[in-house]
Amino acid sequence: MGALDEGHFHAVLANGVKLECPLQPQGIEGQPETLAIEDAVKVLLQGLGEDINREGIKKTPFRVAKALREGTKGYKQKVKDIVEGALFPEAGLDAAVGHAGGVGGLVVVRDLDLFSYCESCLLPFQFKCHVGYIPSGQRVVGLSKLSRVADVFAKRLQDPQRLANEVCSALHHWIKPAGVAVVLQCRHICFPSLESFLVDSNRQGWSKVLVRSGSGVFEDDRGDHWGDFFSLLKFRGINTDNLQTEDSIASWCPSQSCSSLELSSKNGQLNSGMVTAVDSIIRSLGEDPLREELVGTPIRFVKWLMNFHNTSLEMKLNGFVYGRGVDSLKANGELVVNHMPERLQTEVNLSFWSQCEHHLLPFYGVVHIGYFGFNPIPKSLLQSIVHFYGFKLQVQERLTRQIAETVSSLVGGDVIIVIEAGHTCMISRGIEKFGSSTATIAVLGRFSADPDARAKFLQSLPNSSTAFAAS
Numbered sequence: 001m002g003a004l005d006e007g008h009f010h011a012v013l014a015n016g017v018k019l020e021c022p023l024q025p026q027g028i029e030g031q032p033e034t035l036a037i038e039d040a041v042k043v044l045l046q047g048l049g050e051d052i053n054r055e056g057i058k059k060t061p062f063r064v065a066k067a068l069r070e071g072t073k074g075y076k077q078k079v080k081d082i083v084e085g086a087l088f089p090e091a092g093l094d095a096a097v098g099h100a101g102g103v104g105g106l107v108v109v110r111d112l113d114l115f116s117y118c119e120s121c122l123l124p125f126q127f128k129c130h131v132g133y134i135p136s137g138q139r140v141v142g143l144s145k146l147s148r149v150a151d152v153f154a155k156r157l158q159d160p161q162r163l164a165n166e167v168c169s170a171l172h173h174w175i176k177p178a179g180v181a182v183v184l185q186c187r188h189i190c191f192p193s194l195e196s197f198l199v200d201s202n203r204q205g206w207s208k209v210l211v212r213s214g215s216g217v218f219e220d221d222r223g224d225h226w227g228d229f230f231s232l233l234k235f236r237g238i239n240t241d242n243l244q245t246e247d248s249i250a251s252w253c254p255s256q257s258c259s260s261l262e263l264s265s266k267n268g269q270l271n272s273g274m275v276t277a278v279d280s281i282i283r284s285l286g287e288d289p290l291r292e293e294l295v296g297t298p299i300r301f302v303k304w305l306m307n308f309h310n311t312s313l314e315m316k317l318n319g320f321v322y323g324r325g326v327d328s329l330k331a332n333g334e335l336v337v338n339h340m341p342e343r344l345q346t347e348v349n350l351s352f353w354s355q356c357e358h359h360l361l362p363f364y365g366v367v368h369i370g371y372f373g374f375n376p377i378p379k380s381l382l383q384s385i386v387h388f389y390g391f392k393l394q395v396q397e398r399l400t401r402q403i404a405e406t407v408s409s410l411v412g413g414d415v416i417i418v419i420e421a422g423h424t425c426m427i428s429r430g431i432e433k434f435g436s437s438t439a440t441i442a443v444l445g446r447f448s449a450d451p452d453a454r455a456k457f458l459q460s461l462p463n464s465s466t467a468f469a470a471s
């Protein structure tokens, strides 16, 4: 991460005087709202059993505050400022048939990649936005403004349907067209609790909804105009047949299905200081924590976070002895000397969840393990090791190394680990495209010296891991 990203960029003049870089996003650092969020994040970190002065997380409160404030800057933006001055008379565009409403027909901007924050759990979610409008009164709007207006409402705590409605009515109000149509394809990571994850570790994936909102001639859900609009979207391979009903939207955030977030007995009582801290974060973002949809959010958020409590999982290695299996006794007492060479053993696609300690957002994916040995280590034991190091504040590089070292201590040295992960924090920093992932590798013993051993393992990996496949 560059210095600019940290918000601490300085220019040093020849005489040694430091200047604030003019490129620095002005203002956020040191503002009362930012400081309040930083204090609240410190409470959350301490509630997780962390030392807030530990090197890796010292700057986490500021990073979280900065990401949240930038991710909700829409509260301070006005649609008027964006649209005013970008309305153009239609006359003069008549020759450009089919372009920017030149003949008064439907104008569509498709596939805008944006993100927002889920008001139910405070995690970022991604969406593709498709906007259409039918110009009227000789007014067309600069096309880039449609995306910017959508982003004003995305950069708030949202749910998909309200987001679509707000974008639609704002565009209608300021452009005054014959009608506006908005379709959003949203996806939210589908997270499990620690308990449900241990029962079914393959519970990774996406919760998806497709919502729409229409004004003017688009108010009629079944009208011809929607038909035209959907035809243009389908043209790009978008399936609009299964538009969501209100009910399925209500449960789109996994935190809404309470059973997946029941407090475990291990975690005991909910830490009320942490709940108050999340309440204060919501207030600092410019929201009202008493708004109906936000009332349960602090408790939901803390329950989710407590999955990553520093001491929430027993290490299950105690007592396990890896059978090197060189010699063995037959039932009749005869000693059998085993001449089989050590083989490359692999266990691929072990699922994990973890929490990025830099941004306090989840990352998740699969772990692939290779080692030399006579016998395979039980898959359940390897999965326990992955869970143990996964369910805490982490960085992917350290997670990879810790799993490698632990497996190495079992098998005596020759270990290779590959982790493929999707990072939620990349969504909220606007750098993740749908389906991108990060891979890390750790090699110990023979694997560090022998490229052939590495190649043999890497070639055995599955082509695509399903956890964060696109679409």
Ligand SMILES: [Zn+2]
Pocket: 118, 119, 120, 121, 122, 123, 188, 253, 254, 255
């Ligand atoms: Zn959510």
Ligand SMILES: [Zn+2]
Pocket: 356, 357, 358, 359, 360, 361, 423, 425, 426
């Ligand atoms: Zn991160």
